[in-house]
Amino acid sequence: MIIEIDRNSIITITQQLFEFFSDRILSGLFKDGQQLPSIRTLSKELNISPMTIVKAYNELEKNGLAVTIQGKGTYVNQRNNIEKLNSFPEHNDFQWQMGIPDYLSRSQFQSNSNLTYGNNMYNLSIASINYKLLPTADILKDSLNLTERNIEYLAQYPPVQGDHEFRNVLSNYLKSKEISTAPENILITSGSQQGISLIASTFVGPGDIVVMETPTYPGAIDLFKSRGAVILTVPVDNEGMRTDILISLCDKHSPKIIYTMPNFHNPTGCSMSLRRKIELLDIAKFNNSIIVEDDPWSEISYKKEKIKSIKSMDTDGHVVYIKGLSKILGPAYRLAAIVAEGSILSRLINAKANHDLGTSMLNQKTLLDFIKSNKMNSYLDNLNKKLLRRRDKVINLLKHNAPSGVNWTIPEGGINLWITLPKSLNVEKLLYHSVTTKNISFLPGTICYPNEVEFNHLRICFTYLDEEHIENIIIELCNLMKLLNSDEKGSCYVPVI
């Protein structure tokens, strides 16, 4: 455990301490029941006033993440109870290892995977499309053409930047989305997550300013935080990122990176208006910032108008565009493409070499026939019709079953709904009961906030469950909301350690 306090930061020391602990507790890096350092020790070690630490610990308690026992100390509490049910056994026989400090600050997906891979879990948490709706069999059946030439390729190190034939196919595919790019400007990565990881490790270091939407994609928060970035947040409304707020932020702090998911934003599902996209590009130009445009699902759209990406308007190499393929073609191939220019691109290629020497050739050669065929478009058309039906079904179920005070977004694309609970109902509590009593998991909104965590949101994916379970599961979840909410009003929630 290495706590680094930045005394020159624009973020208060109390807030830095709170985030340090809440990130690790919500991620499951700190385990339930684990004792936090004593106020005296921490105050001495970091040379900060005991009062500051007390404030940070109080904030943890207020949010149900820790509990203090008078005369004994402060202990990690709450959701991580769930982990005990599913996680692999802790090895307590390697005590010396606990003395080895690390540089992890958050990892939502590990904590998440404890929820995900539990036995018989009804999973509303994972943002993916049900396997029966994906074209897996079609892609794999006659994808690999085992000619002598292909065998030669498949027996070699992949080019670091990606297979040339695959980049060629993607460059044509992107043209249909008005992104005019050459194969030379494409870098293949192992999924969007690795794309963001390359950007973070290349361009972000301690104290660098990264702007993110709030709430936002947890995997991106994990990466920027682990690099020691100062994260400034901009809220989203139904036109996407609030550029007016961004402009006033930029008066004081020039961001190095602006991370955005403009189309069917994760987790809220809202989209950025064209006006704001143009404004954002102007802001980036003025501040010499890099825009990271993360676009995993513009293909999954329920509206008629064509979507214009920020990248398609970028003439000066300000936008690093990430086209993830996991959401639309399936996540098992781990494939995404970065589109970038100039020395930003060449530096990312260097980083890719350092990270893993290049993405598996087998996956690239497997997917390319499907993408370049006319199967791709008809598959997507068909898919969108089915997913729209699912969206409407789930919204209808919420309408009839959710207790009053619960609200949700109606996304025009993507596969997630963002649900807001009454402030009195803590989502971590809902999750704990939902997993332990109903075998239903969802994504708690708490992990989607880079800084000031809100405890009354959740994200559910409406496309992952088997069709026949949807109705039951949504109703069960709504009933649990009702139960806990009325319970909440009557009695005080006392966390147990």
Added chain:
Amino acid sequence: MIIEIDRNSIITITQQLFEFFSDRILSGLFKDGQQLPSIRTLSKELNISPMTIVKAYNELEKNGLAVTIQGKGTYVNQRNNIEKLNSFPEHNDFQWQMGIPDYLSRSQFQSNSNLTYGNNMYNLSIASINYKLLPTADILKDSLNLTERNIEYLAQYPPVQGDHEFRNVLSNYLKSKEISTAPENILITSGSQQGISLIASTFVGPGDIVVMETPTYPGAIDLFKSRGAVILTVPVDNEGMRTDILISLCDKHSPKIIYTMPNFHNPTGCSMSLRRKIELLDIAKFNNSIIVEDDPWSEISYKKEKIKSIKSMDTDGHVVYIKGLSKILGPAYRLAAIVAEGSILSRLINAKANHDLGTSMLNQKTLLDFIKSNKMNSYLDNLNKKLLRRRDKVINLLKHNAPSGVNWTIPEGGINLWITLPKSLNVEKLLYHSVTTKNISFLPGTICYPNEVEFNHLRICFTYLDEEHIENIIIELCNLMKLLNSDEKGSCYVPVI
């Protein structure tokens, strides 16, 4: 460009500056002809004496990496000339991007790939086995069993830790190597490179001490340096890492990580004796250090005795063992396995989630049948016989054609020879001429030294070239050595910018 000088480091400021620039020049991150910062600017910016900078620049010149033109400045020079021939075109139309600093310190593979993917290059550089000798067609032909159950797996996010069935197969495979481990202690990574990357980003930060063999695997140097590690080096002899020197290093500095490739060490081919392996484990225990045992090729062995890994003797979770599969089964699948225990393992799994959410399921499902079948052993037996013949052929060619003063190792396993030139012959010069006049590339030893670079070694791989080219290419290379060496004796080598 962010130069960070550590005034408390055990490494002198001159040496830190020299390494900062030489790493970037040898990697190709700095381009040929690029002007280095003026002495005045740098002295002011870093608040260090101009004399220190002059010394560092002189050291660069001495090693042929830069050239100073009186009254104008110091410029990057030498091998990167080669890049011009093969690299993608530089985009000079995005000048604003040059103002964006990055955190890359080295990337040998990108610089290398410029040599590797040139047209018609005879490649002695890449450490891989010729595609005709690999079991690619066998593996792919009937590997993917497209049952409904497999299709379901292949349409989902892979488990972060790796497919359970694949980990099961690997745990059995490792038992045959006396490494007794459960699937729960295995983490699947995208090649050994990602394995090292996960370890570096989790456990190494600025100022942490990492011990490496010198020379060593360049990809590992890239990663530890980019994390700001203080790298201490220990030479190797024909019993492997000099543990006596390591012990005296540890008297003063306790290493957090000891990175070693004990079997058929890259690049020298030498192996660590059992006595030293036991000693190394004791040293790690005493110092609470993590040993990273990188084992990509213990299967490629030309001697009868069984090889005992350090991991097989590890009872306390001190060794993080990396079993790379790229060298023996082909690099296109990007698959390796980490074996570790306790919280070191669980922290690496978190890091894996952050890096890319998990390794492609397709690759794991593709390889597992071959590994668990009895084809694996007979393939390896057969392979080793063929590779031994190649090794002997190349050694014989060197014996008859290399000029006097040139020496080489005779490895008892692996696929590389380490060649030492007379001190008068700079290997970067040899590489430049070899690539430009003969279309022959090899790995310059310069990139294998973490600290004090030696300029008179090269690594050649004897298993990658097509059989019919070997004789010619080795003779051509030997002739070039002769030519340049005699030239060197007669005239002073003047670098041209």
